[in-house]
Amino acid sequence: MTKSNPLSKLLNETADLFLFFLRFFRELTHGRMEWTEWINQCFYIGNRSLVLVSITGFIIGLVITIQSHPSMAAFGAESWLPSVVSVSLVREIVPVITALICAGKIGSGIGAEIGSMKVTEQIDAMEVSGTNPYKYLVVTRVLAAMFMVPLLVVISDTIGLYGAYLGVNMKQAVSFSLYTHQIFMKLTYSDVVPSIVKSFFFGFAIGLIGCFKGFNTRNGTQGVGAAANSAVVMATFVVFIIDLVAAQIADIFSIT
Amino acid sequence: MMAEKTTYNDVVIDVRDLCKAFGENHVLQDFSMQLHKGENVVVLGRSGSGKSVFIKCIIGLLEADSGSIAVLGKEVMDLDQHLLDQLRVDVGFLFQSNALYDSMTVRENLEFPLRRHMSGISSVDRDERVMRALTDVGLAFTVDMLPEELSGGMKKRVALARALILQPKIILYDEPTTGLDPITAREINELILQVQKLYNTSSIIISHDMNCVRQTANRVVLLIDGKCYAEGSPDILEKSNDPFVHAFFD
Numbered sequence: 001m002t003k004s005n006p007l008s009k010l011l012n013e014t015a016d017l018f019l020f021f022l023r024f025f026r027e028l029t030h031g032r033m034e035w036t037e038w039i040n041q042c043f044y045i046g047n048r049s050l051v052l053v054s055i056t057g058f059i060i061g062l063v064i065t066i067q068s069h070p071s072m073a074a075f076g077a078e079s080w081l082p083s084v085v086s087v088s089l090v091r092e093i094v095p096v097i098t099a100l101i102c103a104g105k106i107g108s109g110i111g112a113e114i115g116s117m118k119v120t121e122q123i124d125a126m127e128v129s130g131t132n133p134y135k136y137l138v139v140t141r142v143l144a145a146m147f148m149v150p151l152l153v154v155i156s157d158t159i160g161l162y163g164a165y166l167g168v169n170m171k172q173a174v175s176f177s178l179y180t181h182q183i184f185m186k187l188t189y190s191d192v193v194p195s196i197v198k199s200f201f202f203g204f205a206i207g208l209i210g211c212f213k214g215f216n217t218r219n220g221t222q223g224v225g226a227a228a229n230s231a232v233v234m235a236t237f238v239v240f241i242i243d244l245v246a247a248q249i250a251d252i253f254s255i256t
Numbered sequence: 257m258m259a260e261k262t263t264y265n266d267v268v269i270d271v272r273d274l275c276k277a278f279g280e281n282h283v284l285q286d287f288s289m290q291l292h293k294g295e296n297v298v299v300l301g302r303s304g305s306g307k308s309v310f311i312k313c314i315i316g317l318l319e320a321d322s323g324s325i326a327v328l329g330k331e332v333m334d335l336d337q338h339l340l341d342q343l344r345v346d347v348g349f350l351f352q353s354n355a356l357y358d359s360m361t362v363r364e365n366l367e368f369p370l371r372r373h374m375s376g377i378s379s380v381d382r383d384e385r386v387m388r389a390l391t392d393v394g395l396a397f398t399v400d401m402l403p404e405e406l407s408g409g410m411k412k413r414v415a416l417a418r419a420l421i422l423q424p425k426i427i428l429y430d431e432p433t434t435g436l437d438p439i440t441a442r443e444i445n446e447l448i449l450q451v452q453k454l455y456n457t458s459s460i461i462i463s464h465d466m467n468c469v470r471q472t473a474n475r476v477v478l479l480i481d482g483k484c485y486a487e488g489s490p491d492i493l494e495k496s497n498d499p500f501v502h503a504f505f506d
């Protein structure tokens with residue numbers, strides 16, 4: 001059978017994901033939205049990733065500053081350190097790192113949760129109870145991830161910039177107001193907005209892939225682990241693809 | 257002669273020539289059976305013979321390939337989503353794996369179908385119904401517990417309470433006693449009989465447990481190779497000389 005061929009398997013999977021994606025929009029635009037469940041999911045997603053994302057943001061800000069310092073100093077451009085670091089943090093590093101953490105935490109969480117609901121017939125039970133499981137489980141989770149990932153990115157940006165401030169301060173005494181002044185001299189809307197827009201797509205992909213893998217769980221409980229695992233792998237991969245596409249688009253429209 | 261036309265008063269589920277295949281796997285082939293009002297029919301069959309597939313077709317969770325399924329006089333395969341949801345109010349379903357929502361308490365589990373199918377009722381009324389259904393299965397004290405805190409038999413009872421909460425006319429049981437010890441299984445069987453009297457329901461019970469058949473069945477349908485191989489009252493089938501039928505009643 002062709003199923004064993006890795007290429008056709010990949011194509012099949014992509015086609016299924018695409019159909020799932022189309023169904024998301026169909027369900028999104030039809031019928032009532034499950035707002036309560038959406039709020040629950042937003043809280044759940046935010047609550048689960050906030051600490052990890054914050055700590056990581058802080059460390060990344062600190063480390064990037066410390067490591068950039070010698071090369072900046074070699075050019076005698078130490079005073080540029082805050083602005084250069086802040087731009088690279090906000091534009092690229094923080095959104096991608098946050099998205100990768102969320103792919104791990106949120107993607108696997110959604111994949112495992114929906115997967116286990118699938119194998120224990122909870123999804124069927126929902127349908128029997130007059131609830132469209134696609135609207136109740138998928139639409140809410142995808143929208144929640146879409147809403148929360150950018151929020152987590154903004155939080156992580158803020159904490160990362162504070163980490164960078166500490167990094168700058170380790171080498172030379174700079175007042176916080178001078179530091180923020182230097183950052184906002186360089187950092188503009190054209191840095192922030194594309195990074196937020198990009199995060200929306202990261203969140204969307206992470207949520208959708210988690211749900212997709214969960215909904216397609218096979219082989220009982222054993223399949224749940226596999227679903228969670230492949231959700232993370234696929235979401236991570238897609239995050240990088242979106243990042244690449246976003247960079248190309250920004251380049252074409254020369255948002256620099 | 258043509259078979260009698262379905263009348264609402266007598267036949268509540270009328271399945272005719274049902275076919276369902278998954279790829280090359282022809283699970284059901286021209287399966288037919290009727291469920292009469294007030295009756296408990298046990299569908300017997302080996303593991304993997306398509307019993308779960310059959311009752312999932314009845315409630316519209318799976319779509320049959322061909323044939324007809326009339327539930328309370330309505331053709332399930334022709335119903336749109338809205339009408340199907342309305343029909344599902346009258347049909348309770350006890351899942352093989354219980355399918356309790358494990359992130360919700362017992363109360364929330366029971367409230368879920370109420371909130372969905374009867375969004376109009378007051379919270380007092382809702383509470384009352386939850387407690388009544390739980391009391392009927394003898395588990396009123398578990399109302400604020402999570403499913404993971406319950407034993408297998410208790411989960412089955414709570415799942416039954418959830419299936420009862422909308423006071424359905426028909427209940428479909430998918431292997432209600434599988435995986436339970438004989439004593440608990442007996443209790444569940446008694447509960448099935450009690451529910452039949454109390455709520456005046458008609459039921460299809462999927463099983464391969466002979467005690468369940470002897471205790472609860474008014475009539476037995478034997479599902480072999482996707483067809484209704486034999487049917488009749490448990491006493492008559494028990495005396496049958498057919499080797500396949502005999503194998504079940506050993």
Ligand SMILES: Nc1ncnc2c1ncn2[C@@H]1O[C@H](COP(=O)(O)OP(=O)(O)OP(=O)(O)O)[C@@H](O)[C@H]1O
Pocket residue numbers: 278281283301302303304305306307308309310352431
């Ligand atoms: N969603 C599905 N996709 C593909 N095949 C399926 C699906 N559901 C069931 N089957 C197949 O249909 C057949 C019958 O399955 P079913 O679950 O109805 O068995 P069963 O009679 O309920 O068995 P058990 O007593 O073990 O519950 C099996 O061969 C199974 O592999």
Ligand SMILES: [Mg+2]
Pocket residue numbers: 307308309352430431
């Ligand atoms: Mg089964």
